[in-house]
Amino acid sequence: MDQASDKRAATINDVAARAGVSRALVSIVLRRVPGASDANRAKVFQAAKDLSYRPDQRARLLGRNRSTTFGVTFGLRDETHGELVEALYRSSALADYELMLSPVAPTRHETNATQSLLDYRCEGLILIGSSLSKRELETLADRVPVVLITRTVRSNKIDVVRTDDIAGARLAVDHLVQLGHRNIAHVHGGRVAGAADRRTGYRQAMRHAGLDAHITMIEGGRTEDDGWHAAQPVIAAGSTAVFAYNDQSAAGLIEHLRKEAVTVPGRVSVVGYDNSRLARSPAFSMTTVAQDSDSLAQRALELLTSRRGTPHTDAKQVVARPQLITRNTTTTPKTSVR
Amino acid sequence: MDQASDKRAATINDVAARAGVSRALVSIVLRRVPGASDANRAKVFQAAKDLSYRPDQRARLLGRNRSTTFGVTFGLRDETHGELVEALYRSSALADYELMLSPVAPTRHETNATQSLLDYRCEGLILIGSSLSKRELETLADRVPVVLITRTVRSNKIDVVRTDDIAGARLAVDHLVQLGHRNIAHVHGGRVAGAADRRTGYRQAMRHAGLDAHITMIEGGRTEDDGWHAAQPVIAAGSTAVFAYNDQSAAGLIEHLRKEAVTVPGRVSVVGYDNSRLARSPAFSMTTVAQDSDSLAQRALELLTSRRGTPHTDAKQVVARPQLITRNTTTTPKTSVR
DNA sequence: CTGTTAGCGCCTTCAA
């Protein structure tokens, strides 16, 4: 309807013209800084509303020569990444930063994802579950503060925010031990982020319980498939309990065990990791180890905001405490070893 | 090491200075348009490389007064959305457009998500599983071309790319009918996008098979929980087969049925929808209906690119054909009704 | 083939 409604978005000039004031004044009013009369203020707001004006982000950020934006890379396939991203949005609402998302997928390598973020001049990068090499990470960190979530690297240039996976694994195993289990196997995550620590925690807890002889590593992974394929080895090993790398693989494992008439938790107890939707759902109601996405997200944001300008030669490792959540896939062993 | 390595990214001026040419020439070389001597070309490339220069997107897009960017909203929690986003990235690599992601979450309303995209002056919006009202959608469409995926709206301003869910539901039900089932229930999706069509398809197929009397609607939803809670009603209804709104709810349903010693597919056959990771995994190996994410994504992009400037008073509805994928959750009914 | 010039839309001094 409007004469000039041919798609071009309204600019600050349009608003100024309509309100009968200068461009600068419009900017002042809209940024809510002092320096305008109430009358003009009202006129500007009205004009902006009429034109449904919104400042052009590109111009805004370019002019200030800052982007007030943090870039986030994450895996589209990974549910826990999604939860972290949600948590980041929740926390960033408070900080004065915007978030820009850049997904990693089989067809979109992480280097593309980070590069694209840099092209928009993000002032910090949050890499969720990154699989970049230390070298690559440090190159990035030379340009902009970088914080890793869900992965670790030993570098004095890169901040890390993570859950203490060793402690998490120990929580899981200790729980099983306390229930009376001795033949506790670990269906591990291979080379996936965090998998090594969980293996370590498993071993530590087993040793601590004097169960060195019962340490049983079974190959797994992060998907239901991986868990599914671990079922036979678990049965063959005669384990009465399993600590799985994550909930997804635990779910696959449970499915397969039940299919083979090995009841869970009746015959075999299973503990997952992540407290994902799957674990929470009544379909599994899984005992699992929860990571606190909210505090991970918050800490990551804090680190980044505190890095403004600071040369990053004192990288921090923030370690969050995991929490065991007891549900219905664990119980005392049927054939208790006395 | 570099003297001015204090964080500021190199600009085109820096490159020009280092190469000993003008800014314009740098731009020409880097955009790979004709108009530069080979000698200078080489010098510019070298300088750009030395400085690891990358043009500032904000300035680039602002200067051209175009963004060549499409905005995409999607649900972080929804696995099928993730697959569509992946497919979009795959297709957009060919088109000359970038993608900008904007997630929708409980704490981030869809209006925020779209607004943020508009603030970056995206030239088109792809809304995955939108739950905006028709009014809101049309307001958006007044500013920029909009295409909906996974949801329908009757408007001459808004393009829609979707799977024919009615046909999909019929595929599922026909499959069950052909196996010999008569007591086929539908665990529906409530008010979720696509749920209505799937109900319609279910009813049509049942009627077409002369099974009007057996039409059984059971309340469900999109999560495992919803499916879990539908198990008792399914048992109570004495159904031998179920067509579920989606794979997730089907998984919850199957879990619960099995827990109640109702074997699947032995006693009850189940068909899901979406061919998600869950359905593909050996843990469920679910018969389901597949949507073709790749062609949906491609068509959406095509529509948007073809809309440049065109007033959109002739919105198109692109309908993709679904496909039945037969796996191991369906079989002939045990207690065949003769 | 090269360099100059004028925007893009906004923010931020600095005077008036």
Place this chain on the structure above:
DNA sequence: TTGAAGGCGCTAACAG
């Protein structure tokens, strides 16, 4: 309180 002017980093049309 207001307006004019300059700059952010880049592109594009125009002369040299």
